[in-house]
Amino acid sequence: MGFGPHLLLATLEGLVTSAVLALTALGLSLVFGVMRVVNVAHGEFYMLGAVVAWWIASLVTGHPALGFLAALVVSPLIVGAMALVCERLVLRKLAYNPESTIVATIGILYIIQQLALTFYGADARPVPPPFNVRVQLPWFGYSGYKLSVIAASAALLLATWFVLTRTRIGLVMRATQYDGETARAFGIPVETVYAGVFALGAMLAAIAAVLIVPISQAHYLMGRDPLLLSFIVVIIGGLGSLRGTVLAAVLIGLADGIISVFFSPTLAKIIATLLVAMVLVFRPQGLFGTAAR
Amino acid sequence: MTREETSIRTWLLHALVVAALFALNFVLPDYHHGVLARVMVLAVFAMGYNLLFGYVGLLSLGHAMFFAAGLYGAGLPMVHLGWGAGAGFATGLAAGLALSLAIGFLALRTTGVAFMIVTMMFSQVVYLLTFYFGSWTRGDEGLVIQQAERRLSFAGFDLDLTSPATRYMAALILFAVVLALTLAIVRSSFGRVLVAIRENEERTRMLGFDVFAGKLAATVVSGTICAAAGAAYAILFGYVGASFASVQYSILPLLWVLLGGAATTLGPLLGTLLMYYLIDGSGDLLKAWLPGWNVSHLGIVGLALVVLVLFFPRGILGTIRGRWVRWLP
Numbered sequence: 051m052g053f054g055p056h057l058l059l060a061t062l063e064g065l066v067t068s069a070v071l072a073l074t075a076l077g078l079s080l081v082f083g084v085m086r087v088v089n090v091a092h093g094e095f096y097m098l099g100a101v102v103a104w105w106i107a108s109l110v111t112g113h114p115a116l117g118f119l120a121a122l123v124v125s126p127l128i129v130g131a132m133a134l135v136c137e138r139l140v141l142r143k144l145a146y147n148p149e150s151t152i153v154a155t156i157g158i159l160y161i162i163q164q165l166a167l168t169f170y171g172a173d174a175r176p177v178p179p180p181f182n183v184r185v186q187l188p189w190f191g192y193s194g195y196k197l198s199v200i201a202a203s204a205a206l207l208l209a210t211w212f213v214l215t216r217t218r219i220g221l222v223m224r225a226t227q228y229d230g231e232t233a234r235a236f237g238i239p240v241e242t243v244y245a246g247v248f249a250l251g252a253m254l255a256a257i258a259a260v261l262i263v264p265i266s267q268a269h270y271l272m273g274r275d276p277l278l279l280s281f282i283v284v285i286i287g288g289l290g291s292l293r294g295t296v297l298a299a300v301l302i303g304l305a306d307g308i309i310s311v312f313f314s315p316t317l318a319k320i321i322a323t324l325l326v327a328m329v330l331v332f333r334p335q336g337l338f339g340t341a342a343r
Numbered sequence: 344m345t346r347e348e349t350s351i352r353t354w355l356l357h358a359l360v361v362a363a364l365f366a367l368n369f370v371l372p373d374y375h376h377g378v379l380a381r382v383m384v385l386a387v388f389a390m391g392y393n394l395l396f397g398y399v400g401l402l403s404l405g406h407a408m409f410f411a412a413g414l415y416g417a418g419l420p421m422v423h424l425g426w427g428a429g430a431g432f433a434t435g436l437a438a439g440l441a442l443s444l445a446i447g448f449l450a451l452r453t454t455g456v457a458f459m460i461v462t463m464m465f466s467q468v469v470y471l472l473t474f475y476f477g478s479w480t481r482g483d484e485g486l487v488i489q490q491a492e493r494r495l496s497f498a499g500f501d502l503d504l505t506s507p508a509t510r511y512m513a514a515l516i517l518f519a520v521v522l523a524l525t526l527a528i529v530r531s532s533f534g535r536v537l538v539a540i541r542e543n544e545e546r547t548r549m550l551g552f553d554v555f556a557g558k559l560a561a562t563v564v565s566g567t568i569c570a571a572a573g574a575a576y577a578i579l580f581g582y583v584g585a586s587f588a589s590v591q592y593s594i595l596p597l598l599w600v601l602l603g604g605a606a607t608t609l610g611p612l613l614g615t616l617l618m619y620y621l622i623d624g625s626g627d628l629l630k631a632w633l634p635g636w637n638v639s640h641l642g643i644v645g646l647a648l649v650v651l652v653l654f655f656p657r658g659i660l661g662t663i664r665g666r667w668v669r670w671l672p
Contacts, residue, residue, distance in 0.1 A: 088456050088459070088460070140649060140653065143653055144652065144653065148455060148456050149402055149455070149456075149459075150652050150656070152402070152404075152456065152459055153402075153597065153601070153648055153651075153652045154648065154649050154652045154653070156594055156645075156648055157644075157645045157646065157647070157648030157649035157650075157652065158645065158649065159645065160641045160642065160644050160645025160646075160648070161641075161642055161645035161646060161649065162645075163641050163642075163645070164639065164641040164642030164645060165642075167639060167641065168642075278467065281460060281464075285460070314475070316471055316474050316475045317475060319471055320468055320471045320472060320475060323464050323467050323468050323471070324464075324465075324468050326464060327449075327461050327464040327465055327468070328449075330453060330457055330460060330461050330464070331449050331450065331452050331453060331461060332452070334453060334457055
């Protein structure tokens with residue numbers, strides 16, 4: 051293959067990464083934006099989404115699409131319920147203190163990994179894709195499923211944006227994010243909003259994982275890379291800014307895809323991590339964000 | 344109680360702890376003797392962490408990079424250049440000093456949550472670097488330092504650091520020196536400034552103290568102590584691997600300090616000792632109770648973190664100091 055086809059392939063792969071990353075990072079960003087909680091266990095909700103998807107798909111017999119669709123509906127619900135339990139039992143008890151919740155979510159991270167290791171095991175297992183179509187591009191055929199992941203993610207991002215900006219629920223969430231005290235004074239049940247946002251964040255990660263699991267397999271340590279990448283995206287995009295998060299996800303996903311086709315993936319990760327740390331040091335409001343109030 | 348009395352009591356208590364550790368060298372069975380030598384080195388790591396987390400209130404999620412700086416700073420020249428243990432320890436310390444100075448300058452520009460994430464990211468860079476330079480470090484597989492190099496020769500003495508008793512004594516000397524250093528720092532006026540920064544940074548600045556310089560000095564001392572632990576670990580146990588630079592080794596010192604009690608001088612030792620035996624002992628116990636289940640230390644570490652943060656935020660010695668023994672440093 052020449053340079054052109056290589057670049058196209060790298061771009062497509064990068065867009066698939068971006069699509070999944072945008073959903074995962076949006077969950078992290080929502081939780082941080084509204085609750086001011088850095089959820090270190092976010093990657094584990096992603097992992098749980100994939101593992102539960104494998105479990106459900108293996109229960110459903112018949113066409114693979116049935117199992118996949120069942121997983122796409124049930125897995126986020128289960129993960130969301132688990133996130134609610136964590137929120138009630140741990141985060142609320144800590145009064146959402148930023149530093150304590152970081153330590154607590156690190157603990158939750160390890161507990162979820164342990165649960166996955168105990169009940170699911172240390173093997174990586176695939177979920178069959180719902181359909182096998184190859185789309186013929188000028189130089190090569192490309193997986194139709196991967197293209198549908200990009201479309202599905204774009205649709206979900208639009209839906210989230212719609213909910214946040216055009217509905218009453220979104221208004222309540224934004225009010226809580228803007229000023230929790232005043233929102234409470236106006237009768238908004240702030241703690242219920244927090245619980246809902248935390249569950250929603252985890253569900254977004256779970257949906258992203260269900261979408262990716264037919265491409266890469268489910269494994270109990272799979273949450274590590276998405277966590278770091280989501281951090282990177284949320285920081286570059288500006289903590290708590292939705293538009294910035296999506297823009298940054300596309301940027302990072304494409305860069306990741308293109309750089310790792312042409313350079314050593316380890317070097318790419320080193321440079322990306324170092325650059326992001328520098329962004330946080332010298333421009334803490336992010337590249338697309340505005341200075342904090 | 345006058346200040347003099349408190350001072351005498353404090354130094355006496357710490358001398359007693361060191362003396363007890365010295366006495367244990369002669370009575371402990373082989374297995375526990377080896378464990379305690381390891382725990383003392385890891386407790387030095389925890390003490391370095393505690394200086395920044397406990398006294399200055401800066402929660403770093405990247406101290407594995409300082410431990411790794413000492414580990415590789417000592418291990419690489421010993422393996423590839425055939426250096427002795429003394430020179431290896433010195434380069435390990437120098438590597439930790441240089442790294443903590445650089446990281447301090449950058450990371451201390453941020454505060455709160457951003458500080459935690461920045462330190463975690465810098466540490467991740469160090470972790471990935473050990474893989475990128477895999478031809479020298481051999482990544483996850485790691486390097487083994489030959490027995491012949493792990494000896495210390497000076498002034499006519501020739502100490503074999505691989506023999507259990509010598510290793511124990513070397514670990515104890517390092518532990519005692521760092522314990523005395525922490526105690527001296529904490530009781531000095533510099534230590535009081537650090538606590539003042541933790542309690543109210545703005546007020547400390549208003550009172551005319553240079554807050555940034557204080558934090559930077561604390562970061563450098565903390566990082567260098569952690570590097571000393573890393574260098575000692577490489578020399579005494581002869582293994583240098585990438586897993587010591589991973590996120591887990593940034594979380595563990597936090598856990599040890601939280602368990603023993605943040606901002607207590609003896610808390611790190613207590614926390615490290617208890618956690619080591621908890622992980623070590625529970626492994627066999629859980630395997631006996633739940634045969635065929637895949638149980639690792641992950642769950643125990645996670646549960647310990649959540650329980651400590653929820654119900655026991657001051658740790659063991661912190662609670663004892665709060666309730667009963669007010670003079671505990």
